[in-house]
Amino acid sequence: MKDLNYLISIPLNDNKINLISELKAAILKSYLIKDPSQAIHQIDLPEFKYGTLANCISLSEQLQKFDDQITSTTQKYLESSTNTLTINEQSAKAYLNNFVWNNYKYKRLNLDEIIQSILKNINKVDQDFKVAQQNYQIAKGTLNQLQRKQMGNLSTKSLAQIVSEENVTNSDFLETIFVAIPINNIKEWFNNYERLSKMVVPRSSFEITKDSEFVLVNVSVFRKYKHDFIQACRENKYIVREFQFDSSLAQKSSQELQQATEIEKQEFKNFSHTLSNSFSEAYQALAHIKFLRLFVESVLRYGLPTDYLYIVINLDDEKSSTKLLPALIQHYAHLSPSLANKANDKSNDISIGGEFAGLLDQDVYPFPLFTLESPRD
Secondary structure: OEEEEEEEEEEOOOOHHHHHHHHHHHHHHOOOOOOHHHHEEEEOOOOOEOOOHHHHHHHHHHHHHHHHHHHHHHHHHHHOOOOOOOEOOEOHHHHHHOOOOOOOOOOOOEHHHHHHHHHHHHHHHHHHHHHHHHHHHHHHHHHHHHHHHHHOOOOOOOOOOOOOHHHOOOOOOEEEEEEEEEHHHHHHHHHHHHHOOOOEOOOOOEEEEEOOOEEEEEEEEEHHHHHHHHHHHHHOOOEEEOOOOOOOHHHHHHHHHHHHHHHHHHHHHHHHHHHHHHHHHHHHHHHHHHHHHHHHHHHHHHOOOOOEEEEEEEOOOHHHHHHHHHHHHHHOHHHOHHHHHHHHHHHOOOOOOOOOOOOOOOOOOOOOEEEEEEEOO
16 A cells, blocks of 8 residues: 655745645645644755756756656565565655755755766666565575475475385396376286386386375386386376486485575575665655656746745545645645646546556646655555
8 A cells, every 4th residue: 555645845935834834724624634734744955056947947857757767666666575665764654754855875966966876876776676686586496496396296296205225226237217107097007017118127116105196116127128118108108207316315305405495585585685775775766856856847837046845745545635636726826826727627627546647737737746655654
């Protein structure tokens, strides 16, 4: 489950406390959010160097593309985890509500440099994730393969733990062959195996073990006629097991399984740690990109000076999201009466839900507005 959050900005033509209080009162009056005092959060951003108006327009287009890219990456991490992922041991919503610009990572105030730094960081994070994911998948695949050998039926499972030295009679001229016989054909086998090819040792076949589908038997044949005997078995739907007895195989098989189990556990631990770190880094990058978009759109919308109030609004549920937008448009209609009228006409036809949902047209609303989902605690 995810929560939807609005990110908006308005010109700072009054003190911040009054503007926030007015917004809380307007939302409370409309009964759209149960507790506006806990759902509305002021965010402070640095004074960015954005260059010319033409540069802002270009940045606006670039940031939308990078927003989509990092959103997709963040979603991939969420879908890879069955646990709640956090950002520095706090929930995604808590991180967003208390957002502080990361001056340590993104201390350069030139927007182009900041964006490139964010992208460079997220690319490295995603590469580390892919390596950890691949290592875990390889380890898991190896373990699954060994486990299948232990858990399959007698036609496929490893014989290392089943066949003992007393089941084998090998010499310079003789070789023991192991065959999985369908359980319904075992009587037929014992009646006919001596005649399947030349030089089969009479009365050399014995039942070693059985399961619900097959009976495992051994049989001794002269090496010279081994391939003829194997071909005859296949023609009769008997499954010859390619197995050479070694007294150390049982121990080696057990050790191999134990080692694969330990490696899989370690790689899962590494993957889980990398996944948690990757989500944290990606969500932080996404939040920074969102606020950069909010700043750039504010410059394009309101112009100079760049004195804006940035606000995060937590929505209670999808129902509140469908009603909150018209209330916000009405509350901030004075910012652009013509756009407010246009937005009110459009908002009546908009169903807001799901990530972005294609609803945000920056040419319609009287204020910049973006959304950011946060995984629910």
